[in-house]
Structure formats: C-alpha cells, structure tokens
Amino acid sequence: MKRKTILICLIALLAIMPMGMAQADGHCEFADYTITIGGLAPLSAPGAVAGGVAMDWAFNQAADDINADCGVQIDGVNYMLDVVTGDSEGSPERGQAVTERLIQEDGVDAMVGVYHSAVGLATMGMLEANAIPTVFSEPWNDNVSANGILEYDGAPPRFADGIDHIFRISPASSMVGSVVVDWLLSLGVEDVVLIVENTDYGQPAAADEAERFEAAGATVTKIDVELGTEDFVPILSRIQARAEAPDVIRILVTGETSFNLTQQMSELGIAPSEDTICVTNQIAFQSDQYWATVPDGNYCAFNRVGIIPSLFSEAAAELNGKYEEAWGDLIPSFAMASYDAVYIVKDAMERAGSYDDAAAIVGAIEAVDIELSQGRYYFAYGAHNPDLPEGTPEFMWHQWPDPIVTVMQYYEPGQSGLEAAVVYPEVYQTHGTSYIVPGTTP
Amino acid sequence: MVIQDTLFVLWLMVAGPLWAAVGLFLLPNVNRGRKNEDLIPATTLKIAGVIGGFALGPVGLGLFYFEPTLIRRTTLTIGVVLTVFVTSQVMVRVVDPHFPSALWLLLAGPLWAALAAYFIPRHYRDEEADDQNVLTAAALGGFAIGPLIFGLMWKTTPKINRDWMIILGSLGAWQIYTLFAIQNPTNPCVQAPFSVTYLTQQTANGVVIGCIYSLMAVGLTLIYSVQGIVSFAHGQLYMVGGYFSFYFLLHAGNLLSELTGTEVQVNPIWGIPVAAAIVFLMGAVFERFFLKPMHEGLIERVSEYAILITFGFGFVIEYTTLAVAGPFPQRTDRFIDIRRFTLQRTQITDDFAFGPINIIGDRAFAMVVGIILIFALLYFLQRTWTGRALRATSQDRQAAAVTGINPTNMNTLSFGMGSMLAAMSGAALIPIFAWVPWVGAEMVGRSYVIVVLGGLGSVPGALVGGIVVGIVEALGAGCHPDPSRGAAYKEAFALVIFALVLLLKPTGLFGREQL
Numbered sequence: 001m002k003r004k005t006i007l008i009c010l011i012a013l014l015a016i017m018p019m020g021m022a023q024a025d026g027h028c029e030f031a032d033y034t035i036t037i038g039g040l041a042p043l044s045a046p047g048a049v050a051g052g053v054a055m056d057w058a059f060n061q062a063a064d065d066i067n068a069d070c071g072v073q074i075d076g077v078n079y080m081l082d083v084v085t086g087d088s089e090g091s092p093e094r095g096q097a098v099t100e101r102l103i104q105e106d107g108v109d110a111m112v113g114v115y116h117s118a119v120g121l122a123t124m125g126m127l128e129a130n131a132i133p134t135v136f137s138e139p140w141n142d143n144v145s146a147n148g149i150l151e152y153d154g155a156p157p158r159f160a161d162g163i164d165h166i167f168r169i170s171p172a173s174s175m176v177g178s179v180v181v182d183w184l185l186s187l188g189v190e191d192v193v194l195i196v197e198n199t200d201y202g203q204p205a206a207a208d209e210a211e212r213f214e215a216a217g218a219t220v221t222k223i224d225v226e227l228g229t230e231d232f233v234p235i236l237s238r239i240q241a242r243a244e245a246p247d248v249i250r251i252l253v254t255g256e257t258s259f260n261l262t263q264q265m266s267e268l269g270i271a272p273s274e275d276t277i278c279v280t281n282q283i284a285f286q287s288d289q290y291w292a293t294v295p296d297g298n299y300c301a302f303n304r305v306g307i308i309p310s311l312f313s314e315a316a317a318e319l320n321g322k323y324e325e326a327w328g329d330l331i332p333s334f335a336m337a338s339y340d341a342v343y344i345v346k347d348a349m350e351r352a353g354s355y356d357d358a359a360a361i362v363g364a365i366e367a368v369d370i371e372l373s374q375g376r377y378y379f380a381y382g383a384h385n386p387d388l389p390e391g392t393p394e395f396m397w398h399q400w401p402d403p404i405v406t407v408m409q410y411y412e413p414g415q416s417g418l419e420a421a422v423v424y425p426e427v428y429q430t431h432g433t434s435y436i437v438p439g440t441t442p
Numbered sequence: 443m444v445i446q447d448t449l450f451v452l453w454l455m456v457a458g459p460l461w462a463a464v465g466l467f468l469l470p471n472v473n474r475g476r477k478n479e480d481l482i483p484a485t486t487l488k489i490a491g492v493i494g495g496f497a498l499g500p501v502g503l504g505l506f507y508f509e510p511t512l513i514r515r516t517t518l519t520i521g522v523v524l525t526v527f528v529t530s531q532v533m534v535r536v537v538d539p540h541f542p543s544a545l546w547l548l549l550a551g552p553l554w555a556a557l558a559a560y561f562i563p564r565h566y567r568d569e570e571a572d573d574q575n576v577l578t579a580a581a582l583g584g585f586a587i588g589p590l591i592f593g594l595m596w597k598t599t600p601k602i603n604r605d606w607m608i609i610l611g612s613l614g615a616w617q618i619y620t621l622f623a624i625q626n627p628t629n630p631c632v633q634a635p636f637s638v639t640y641l642t643q644q645t646a647n648g649v650v651i652g653c654i655y656s657l658m659a660v661g662l663t664l665i666y667s668v669q670g671i672v673s674f675a676h677g678q679l680y681m682v683g684g685y686f687s688f689y690f691l692l693h694a695g696n697l698l699s700e701l702t703g704t705e706v707q708v709n710p711i712w713g714i715p716v717a718a719a720i721v722f723l724m725g726a727v728f729e730r731f732f733l734k735p736m737h738e739g740l741i742e743r744v745s746e747y748a749i750l751i752t753f754g755f756g757f758v759i760e761y762t763t764l765a766v767a768g769p770f771p772q773r774t775d776r777f778i779d780i781r782r783f784t785l786q787r788t789q790i791t792d793d794f795a796f797g798p799i800n801i802i803g804d805r806a807f808a809m810v811v812g813i814i815l816i817f818a819l820l821y822f823l824q825r826t827w828t829g830r831a832l833r834a835t836s837q838d839r840q841a842a843a844v845t846g847i848n849p850t851n852m853n854t855l856s857f858g859m860g861s862m863l864a865a866m867s868g869a870a871l872i873p874i875f876a877w878v879p880w881v882g883a884e885m886v887g888r889s890y891v892i893v894v895l896g897g898l899g900s901v902p903g904a905l906v907g908g909i910v911v912g913i914v915e916a917l918g919a920g921c922h923p924d925p926s927r928g929a930a931y932k933e934a935f936a937l938v939i940f941a942l943v944l945l946l947k948p949t950g951l952f953g954r955e956q957l
Contacts, residue, residue, distance in 0.1 A: 045880030049769035198930055224930040228884055230875045233647045233802065234919035235929040240800070241630050241640050256771040256876040263876070267781050267802045286770075293773045293876040296781060329770070 028070035030080045035072050035355045037063075037345055038108035038132075039085040039338070040095060040123065042115050046228055047090025048255040050289070051115045051334060055138070057326060058335040059083040059112065061319075062342035072346050075353055083342060084108065090115070090227075092122030099123045103130045109355045110134065112341035115334065117141035118200035124166055128159050131358040133365060135344050136168040137337035140176065141200050142208070144168050146394035148382075163362050164398060167379060169337050169344070171305055171403040172395040173205035179405040180250065180279060180303050181212040183424035187435055189247035189277065193239060194222045195261060197253040205252050221246070227257050232264050240268060245275040254281055259293040266296035272438045277301065285408065287417040288329040299438040301409040301423065306333030307374050308406055308428055309418040316373040330417045333374070340372040366398075375402060404428075411436045461499040465491025468503060472510045482510060490518060497524035519557070551585040551617060558584030558591050571599035578946045579606050586613035622921070631921035635794040643799050644920040645913055650801060650809045652912020654871060657812040658885060659892035659904040660819060661863030667836040667899035668856035669733065671748035675756030676864050676889060677882025679721055682759050683865025684872035684881070685767055686720050687713025691774050710774045710873045714811065717869035718862045725861025728755055729854045737853055756882075764879040771876035777807040808870040815866060816905050819859075823901065832856060836899065888933070891940045897950030906951055911936045 039059040042052035063083045066072065072079045084106050086098035095114075102108045103126065111127060111134040114120040120139030124147060127134045136144055148164035159165075184192070192213050196206040202224075210220045223235060239246065249271045251258055258281035265271050265278065272278035284290045284302035294300070307316055309330075319339060323331035348364035349355045366382040380401050381388055388396060407424040408417075411431075421431040421442055431442035469491030473481050490513045494502030502521065506513055562580035566573040576595070579602040583591030587610075600606070623632040630640045658680055665673050673679075691708045698706035732751050741747045780803035787797040823829035834842040835852040843849050868882075875881065888911060896907025918935030922928030943950060 045878075045883065049764075049878070049880070050771070053769045222926045223928070224926050226930050226933075229929065229932065230881070230884060231651055231915075231932075232929065233651070233805075234644055234916040234932070235925075237640075237643050237647060237800075237916075238630065238920050238925060238928070241636075241643070256878050259771055259876040264802070268800055269782065289770050293771045295773075295776075327768075327770075 028067075028078050030071055031077045033355075034080045034082050035349065036106055036108045037081065037083045037342060038099070038102035038106060038111040039083045039113040040088050040099060040102075040111065040119065041085055041113050041338075042090040042119075043085070043087035044089045047088060048115055050255065050286075051138070051283075051332070052087070052090075054323075054327070054332055054335040055113055055115060055338040056085045057323070058338035059085055059342055061322060062339045066342070066346055072349050072355065074350055074355060079355060081342075081346065083112070085113070088114070088116065088119045090119065092118045095119035095123050096126060099126050103127075103132060108132065110345045110349075110361065112345060113137055113338055114139050116199065116201065117144060117204075120144045121147075121200055128165055131161065131163070132165060133345065133348070133358055133361040134166050135341040135365065136166065136170065137341040138170045138334040139168070139201070140170060140173040141204055142172045142174050142393070142395040143204075144395075145172060145397055145399040148397040161359075163359055163383070165358060165362055167344075167365055167382075167398045167400075169341060169374070169377060169400040169403070170334065171405055172393075172399060173201065174208045174393060174395065175403065176303055176305060176405050177205055177209040177212060179425065180407060181209050181216075183407045183434065184248055184250075184277070184279070185213070185216050185218070186424070187277070190218050191244065191246045191248075192218050192220045193246040193249045194220060195235075195249060195251050195253060196222055196224050197227050197257065198224050199227065201254065202252045209250070209252075225253060225257070225261070227253070227255065229257060230260050232261050233268070236265055236268055236270055240270050245270070245273070247275070248277040248279060250279045251281055255283065256293065258283060259290070262297050262300060263294040266294065266300070272297075272299040272301075274438060277435070279303070279407075282333070284410075285417040285420075286329050286332055287410075287415065287420070290410075290417075291414050295413070298410055298413045298415075299436060301407055301435075304333070304406045304408045304422075305403055306336055307404050308408075308422050308430075310422070310430060311404075311428075313371075313373065313375075315371075319373045336373045340374055340377065343372050344368055344370065344377055375404070378402075409436050411441055457499055458496045461495035461503060462492045463495070465493075465495030465503050465506075467491070469494075469506060472507060482513060486513060490521075493518055493521035493525060497521045523553070550588060554588045554591070555581045555584035558595075562592070562595050565596060566599050569599050572601050575602040575607065575947075578602075579610055581946055582607070582610040582614050586610050586617055622923075626923045629921060629923060631917070638794070639796055639799065640920070641917070642796075644916045646799060646801055647920075648913030648916030649909055650805045650912070651916070652909035653809040653812045653816075653905075654805070654867065654908075655885075655888055655892055655912055656905045656908025657815055657870065658864050658867035659889040659896070659908055660816055660901055661860035661867070662889050662893045663896070663899055663901060663904045664819075664832075664856055664863065665860035666893070668832060669737075669748075669853055671733070671736075671745075671752070672890070673857070673860060674749060674753040675728075675759060676860070677886025678756035678759040678763075679725065679861045679864040679882075680868040680885055681877070681879060681882040682724075682763055683717040683721050683868030684877045685763055685772075685868075685879075686717040686865065687869035687872055688772050688774050688877065690716040707775050710777055710869070711811075713774065713872070714866050714869040717865045721865030722858045722862040726854050726858035728861075729857035733853065733857060734850065737850065760879050760882075767879060769878060771878050772872070773876055774873045776873055777804050779803075802874075804873050808874060811870050812867070815863070816901070819863070820901055828855070884933075888936065891936050894950055895940055895943050897953030900950070900952035903950055903952030910939065910951075914939050 039056065041055040042048050043056060060083060063081045066081050070078045071081050084102060086102050088095035088098055102111070111132050114123070114136045115138045117139040120136055121141060121143060124144070145166070145168045148166065194206050194210060196202040206222055210222060213220050225232065239249070249265065251261055253261055262278065262280045270276060278300040280297070280300045280302045282303050282305055284300060285304050290297060312320065316336065319336060320331045323335060344365060347370050348361050348368060352360035352364040354360050366379050366384045369376070369378050377400055379398055381397050388394065406422050406428050408420045409423050410420050421436060422428045423434050423436070426434070433442050436442050466488055469487040470484050472487055490506050491503065494506045558580040559577055563573055563576045566576050580591060580595060583594065626632060631637050662673060662676050665671065687710060691710060691713050694708045695706055698708065732755070735741055736744050736747055782803055783801045783806055785797050785799040787795050789795045823833055831842065831847040832852055832855060834845065834847055835849050839849045892904055892907040892911050895910060896903025914935050915932050919928040919932045922931060
C-alpha cells in the first residue's frame with residue numbers, strides 16, 4: 001500500500017512538473033520559458049575576432065553566473081537565461097542580417113554587445129523598430145547614444161513609439177578623445193600625426209581629436225589606413241622623411257592591425273623615441289598579446305577604458321580571474337562591459353517585472369542603479385530626465401556617464417598590463433609622473 | 443579679361459554640351475529620304491552629332507548635317523582632338539593654373555596612346571610585318587612621344603624588341619613623373635635633392651617586401667602550370683605554415699629548455715623546413731584524395747570543381763586553425779637580433795646628402811630567404827630529373843607520359859610543392875607580422891595579381907611580378923599626393939598596374955603556360 005502511494009505521488013509529480021517548474025538546476029527551479037538575450041560580436045574576419053571572442057565569453061559567463069544564482073527572478077518565478085551570440089563579422093550588412101535573425105528566429109527579448117561602431121549604427125534602426133531593449137557594450141561612435149535625440153526638434157526621443165531602446169555603457173569616442181588630447185596637450189605637443197582606421201569608429205574619433213588639437217593650436221596630420229593591412233613601412237617612411245619628427249603619433253586603429261603598426265613604427269625607430277610619443281590602441285592593455293606581437297613596443301602609451309587594475313573591485317578581480325583562467329590574459333574592458341550589460345538587462349527585467357514588456361524594461365534600465373564589475377551603472381539622461389543641460393553633449397543621452405578613461409604606459413618590456421603606469425588623469429596616476437621618457441624608469 | 447574668360451568658360455561649359463545634345467538628336471535626321479544603300483549607321487551619326495556639336499557648335503553640326511560625306515573616321519578623330527582641346531581650355535581656366543603643362547600628359551598622352559594602339563597594329567598586319575608586342579609598344583609610344591610614334595613605327599614597321607619596350611616604357615614613366623612633379627611640387631618624391639634618398643628608401647621597402655610576396659606567388663604559379671587550376675586555399679596554406687612554425691618553435695624551445703635546464707629559444711629559421719614538410723604532406727594528401735579524380739575524368743565540371751574543392755580546403759584549414767590556435771595574434775622571435783639596418787647619411791656634395799636608408803632587420807633576412815628559395819626552386823626545375831619531369835608535364839601531359847613520367851605523381855608533387863612554398867612564405871613572415879587565422883586573406887589576393895602580372899606559369903615572372911607589386915605599393919603609398927589617403931589605397935596601386943598589364947600584355951610580363 002505504502003509503495004503504491006509513493007508511486008502515485010511520483011506519477012502525479014511528473015505530471016505536474018511540465019505545467020509549472022519544469023527545469024531544475026541544483027538548488028533552483030526554473031520556469032519553462034527561457035529568456036533569450038541576443039549578443040552581437042565579431043567572431044569572424046574582417047571583424048576584430050579576438051575582441052568578439054572575448055565578448056562572447058563574457059556573455060556566456062554572465063549567463064552561467066546568473067543561472068547559477070537562480071536565473072532571472074520575475075515575480076517569484078525563476079527564468080533560465082540564454083545568450084545567443086550572432087557573428088557580425090564587423091560588417092554593417094552582416095550585422096543587420098544577424099540581428100534580423102536574432103529578432104525573428106531566435107525571438108530575443110533583449111540585445112547586448114556590438115564591438116564595431118558601424119555595426120551598432122547599422123542595427124540601431126532595426127532594434128528600435130522591433131522594440132528590443134539593447135545595451136551596447138563597446139561601440140564608441142558618438143551617435144550610437146546621441147541618435148536618441150539627434151535631428152529631433154521636439155521632446156526626445158524621436159522614435160515612433162516614443163521610446164528609445166538603445167543604451168550604451170562603453171564610452172563615446174569624444175569621451176576617450178578628450179582624455180587623450182588633454183593629456184597630450186598637457187605634455188606640450190604641437191605637431192600631431194593621427195593614424196586612423198577607415199571605419200565608423202576611426203574617422204569620427206579622429207575628427208573629434210583633430211578638432212580638439214587644432215583648437216589648442218596644434219597642427220594635425222591625418223593618415224587613413226584600412227583594417228587588415230599588414231605592411232605600413234611605406235607610409236611610416238613618409239613620416240620618417242619629414243624635416244621635423246612629429247611630437248606624437250596617435251594610433252586610432254584596432255585589433256591586430258594596431259599591433260603591426262605599432263611594431264613597425266618601433267622597429268623603424270620612429271616612435272616611441274626621444275622626439276615622438278607613441279600612443280597606441282587600448283588593446284595594448286592585453287599585455288600577453290601586446291608583447292607577443294609588439295616586442296619593441298616598450299614606452300608606448302595607450303588609452304585604457306574601464307576601471308584601472310589598481311581599483312579593481314572584488315567583482316572585477318573575480319571576473320578577471322575567470323577570464324585569465326580561460327584565456328591566459330587580462331580581461332579587456334569590452335569583455336567586462338559585455339558581462340555587465342547582461343546583468344543590467346537581467347536587473348531591469350526583474351525590476352520591470354517582465355521579460356517582454358519593452359517599455360517597462362527600457363524604463364527600468366533608465367532607472368538602473370547597480371554596482372557591477374566596472375563600477376556603478378546609471379543613466380543620467382533619458383525619458384526619465386530628458387532635458388540635457390546647455391553644453392552637455394548629445395551623446396550623453398542613454399549613455400553611462402562614468403566609464404573611466406585613463407592613459408597608461410609601459411616602461412619595462414614584457415610588463416603586465418596590471419603593472420603598467422597610469423599616467424593620466426592625475427587623480428589616477430600610479431607612478432607620480434604624466435609621461436615616462438623612453439630610456440628612463442619612473 | 444575676367445569677363446572674357448568667364449564668357450569663354452561659360453560658352454565652353456554650357457554651349458558645348460548644349461550643341462552636343464542638339465547634335466545627338468539632329469544628326470540622325472540625315473538619313474531621312476535616303477535610299478537603304480546610302481544609309482549611314484545611326485550610331486555613327488549620333489557620335490558625329492555629339493563630337494561636332496561639342497567641338498565646333500553649330501558650325502560642326504552644319505558641316506555634318508549638310509555634307510554627311512564629311513562624317514569619316516578622320517574628321518571624327520579631329521573632332522575628338524578639338525573636344526580635348528576645348529575641355530582643356532575649361533580646365534586651364536577653372537581648375538588649375540598648372541594645367542597647360544600637364545595637358546599633354548593627361549589628355550593628349552592617353553589619346554595618342556589609344557590612336558596608336560588602334561592604327562599601328564593594323565598597319566603592321568597590312569604590311570605583313572612581325573606584330574609581336576606592337577600593341578604594347580604603340581600604346582606606350584603614343585603615351586610617351588605622341589604623334590612621333592607614328593613616324594617611328596609606321597614607315598619602317600620595325601621589329602619590336604625588349605629595348606624598344608624599355609625605352610618607351612621609361613619615357614612613359616618619365617612623362618608621368620613629370621606630370622606628377624608639376625602637380626605636386628611639395629611631394630617628398632619630387633623634391634630634389636631629398637627625393638633621391640626618399641625614392642631609394644621607398645624602392646628598397648618595395649623590393650624587400652616584394653621578394654617575400656614572390657615566394658608565395660611562385661607556389662600558385664607552380665600549381666597552375668602543372669595542373670591548370672588556381673588554388674583558392676593558397677592563403678590558408680600560407681597562414682597555417684606560419685602556425686606550424688610557431689608551434690614547432692614553441693615546443694622545441696620548451697623541450698630544449700627542459701633538457702638543458704636553461705631557457706632556449708629556437709631561431710625561426712628552423713620553423714621554415716618544418717612548416718614546409720608538414721604542409722607539403724598536407725597538400726600532397728589533399729591532391730591525392732580530392733584533385734586526382736579530376737584528372738581521371740571522374741569529375742564532369744572540372745574548373746568549377748577545382749575552385750570549390752580548393753576553396754573548401756582553405757575554409758577547413760582556416761576554421762580548424764581558429765579552433766585550435768584561437769583568434770589572438772601570435773608572432774615568433776626574430777630571425778636576427780638587429781632591429782634595423784641603417785645606411786647612414788652621407789654628404790655627397792655641398793647641396794646633396796644621401797641617406798639615411800632604413801631596412802627592418804627581419805624583413806631583410808626574410809627577403810634573402812625568399813630569394814634563396816626561389817633560386818633553389820629554379821635550380822630544381824631546370825637541373826634535376828624530377829624538376830624536368832614537372833616541366834615536361836606542364837608542357838604536354840601525354841608526351842610526358844610517353845617518356846615514362848607519371849603525370850599523376852607530378853600532379854601530387856606540384857600541389858605539394860606549391861602548398862609548401864606558401865607555407866615557407868608564412869613561416870618566413872611570422873616573425874614580421876602579427877599572425878592570426880585570417881592573415882592569408884590579404885596576401886593571397888596580392889599573389890593572384892603577382893602571378894598574372896608576371897605571367898601565369900612563369901617562376902621568374904612571379905619573382906619580377908612580386909618585386910614590381912612591392913615597389914608600386916611602396917611608391918604609391920609613399921608618393922600619393924594626399925598623405926592621408928596613400929596608405930588606404932596601397933593595394934589599389936598594384937591593381938592599376940595589373941589592369942594595365944591585362945590591357946596591354948594579357949599574357950603578363952613573362953607569360954607562358956608552362957614552367
């Protein structure tokens with residue numbers, strides 16, 4: 001009799017499970033529905049594949065961590081979270097096609113990611129049209145966030161349904177440019193060479209920096225290059241042939257292309273040198289990759305976006321540890337941002353009490369106030385606070401205002417990115433100097 | 443004067459196109475009322491209308507309309523010359539004051555080149571003279587010395603040898619340089635005496651990288667000449683050669699370090715034979731399994747099959763490498779511990795100093811490796827029995843088989859060797875460039891250009907083609923009038939040369955179909 005009762009109970013339990021909490025994972029019980037977030041990252045050439053792979057890792061790591069903590073909890077129900085990464089290949093048209101697929105076929109509830117600005121700009125319209133709450137974690141083009149109010153002469157936002165679904169937690173180019181330019185001007189540079197990739201990231205960033213330099217009276221020479229180019233010697237020889245060496249060569253080029261450029265510049269003795277400061281791409285912070293491919297790149301400075309290693313919170317250090325375990329290198333800022341982006345969406349869905357009410361989720365993201373690996377996230381301007389004060393740039397709309405932008409500099413060959421000196425802004429300086437002259441130690 | 447100029451320009455800019463449009467509609471009416479046998483083709487009339495109207499306005503139209511017998515090749519040619527003149531006058535006044543001196547080069551040069559390329563080869567054929575290279579010589583000559591080329595070639599129809607080509611080509615290059623110098627007086631390539639050093643530096647840059655390009659292209663040409671197919675996996679074989687070298691050096695270094703107890707770094711030169719051996723095997727095995735059926739008549743659409751199967755092979759290599767090696771860039775140690783070779787500045791006269799010239803150490807080393815390997819290949823092809831067998835197969839497979847050569851083995855050997863050359867090129871370049879699984883994409887496109895430029899099937903052609911492409915890219919990027927765009931157009935410069943060679947000498951510089 002007892003055995004029969006147990007059997008009936010078991011059958012009844014099995015019958016009930018599909019109707020409610022069907023999935024169980026350790027200590028948590030999950031609802032049938034799995035919340036799907038679309039991730040967009042370049043996983044194939046010509047995109048910045050190394051960046052895309054790091055972002056993909058971060059999306060999945062965030063999903064794993066969230067699911068290990070009982071997923072997205074909405075009204076007392078746990079929902080498993082899944083991130084489906086689409087390969088943008090760094091190309092706008094491919095990015096659009098993949099976004100379309102993520103929205104139409106995978107039925108994503110929200111989107112995160114995007115590395116290349118061109119992809120971000122190309123997919124924004126689709127994301128708005130399909131009302132997909134989106135947190136971009138790496139595109140820098142100013143218009144990625146400013147688009148919410150640009151060309152709109154009424155009350156923002158300007159979209160048909162009255163909602164701007166796009167948020168950004170990476171810095172705008174102008175935010176990065178202003179720090180680097182301020183630093184270089186403080187060092188007294190007057191003759192600047194900008195080597196710029198021919199993309200929606202490079203060109204606007206160069207235009208912004210050139211404007212700032214010229215406003216301060218410096219002369220600027222801009223040289224465009226195509227991503228994927230390997231041999232830069234002819235154009236570097238042209239720089240070398242100038243009567244006067246430039247004061248600085250600033251590289252606004254991403255990925256391995258920047259490594260080739262920096263190394264060839266160093267090999268030819270152009271920069272870093274006594275006369276010329278070398279400022280390379282932020283990817284130089286990935287010290288293993290940097291020293292493997294730029295062995296002569298000592299004393300090059302680079303802009304670093306994201307929290308500086310000495311200020312790593314416990315969450316940041318833990319995430320960095322996981323990344324190092326997976327890839328054997330320091331975690332790049334865009335991987336941290338991608339990880340945080342998933343958490344921001346999760347947090348917003350929980351506070352909105354819905355995974356599919358786009359308006360409620362957008363409202364919740366606007367009101368976000370959460371401490372994650374890169375610091376405290378909030379959005380100063382959006383529908384909740386639509387009036388940008390006079391002088392506030394338009395890209396501050398739906399833009400996380402506090403990404404930390406610093407300038408770091410290596411001063412020993414093979415040095416870890418964690419040990420590189422922070423030279424600017426002064427408040428973050430780690431070695432008491434704003435520039436380490438080649439051949440010296442701080 | 444200003445008013446006169448303005449009126450003149452207005453007339454040229456507005457009235458010329460206006461009368462051309464009138465002519466376009468008016469002249470076809472000439473055929474009205476004519477018998478069928480007297481009809482002038484409508485297209486000819488339209489062309490005459492446009493040219494006559496633009497060049498001479500109502501006068502030209504009147505002449506052609508009332509006297510249609512004037513519509514001949516000669517008069518139309520005169521009309522074209524007048525049109526060029528008229529356009530140039532607008533350019534002189536509107537665009538650039540330097541224009542008069544550049545006019546001949548920019549407009550008349552190409553015009554005479556086209557006329558010479560059209561008429562002179564026909565004249566040679568009419569005279570039953572040897573017309574080899576005449577088209578190229580006529581075009582070059584027309585560009586370089588204008589109508590004088592007719593004087594040189596029309597009367598005596600001389601045999602065009604290499605000396606003719608070199609002299610006319612040099613004159614053409616000088617014309618372009620002169621035009622360039624007039625238009626860009628501050629460009630580092632024309633600012634004498636400094637330009638001597640600068641041009642030498644850029645030429646050296648081009649030669650160094652060009653020799654390295656050649657090594658990869660030679661592999662393609664070897665495969666093409668024996669098998670008659672273009673390998674679309676060549677870029678990936680180049681890439682994977684670099685990775686084999688990288689992993690060999692890494693593991694060999696670790697092993698030796700463990701054995702000796704001190705840190706040992708293996709020189710990347712040792713990675714070259716290792717990569718060569720592995721990729722040779724890969725290529726040979728691939729050929730045996732996937733290309734051999736093609737030569738046995740088992741495949742219906744051979745050309746398409748060859749494209750697809752080699753493309754697929756490349757795809758598999760690239761994505762397998764991505765899965766195994768990851769996307770993060772790699773690089774091996776240096777070949778030599780010299781960052782750059784510098785030829786120091788030397789004061790030649792009071793006004794003229796030569797130097798400094800810088801060549802990156804590892805590139806110079808890779809160049810030497812590339813040249814040695816190409817000459818070794820030439821020796822192999824010319825002096826060994828197997829090399830001769832390969833050449834024989836490339837010339838006539840059936841005849842080669844009759845003499846006891848096994849064409850199937852030669853196919854395998856050629857694909858293996860072609861793949862091996864790509865891999866050696868990769869292993870020679872991994873100390874120079876950041877290496878990623880898609881690094882072959884840029885290089886392979888350039889290789890196709892080099893192979894066609896040098897002449898499909900020619901090993902010396904691939905060497906010369908590589909150097910030409912290297913120099914053209916270096917000078918193009920280094921001398922581009924707009925420094926901001928020079929680097930961005932680097933690959934395009936080689937394509938321009940490529941297009942010109944295809945137009946003037948479709949077989950390439952040393953073109954032939956056999957090795």
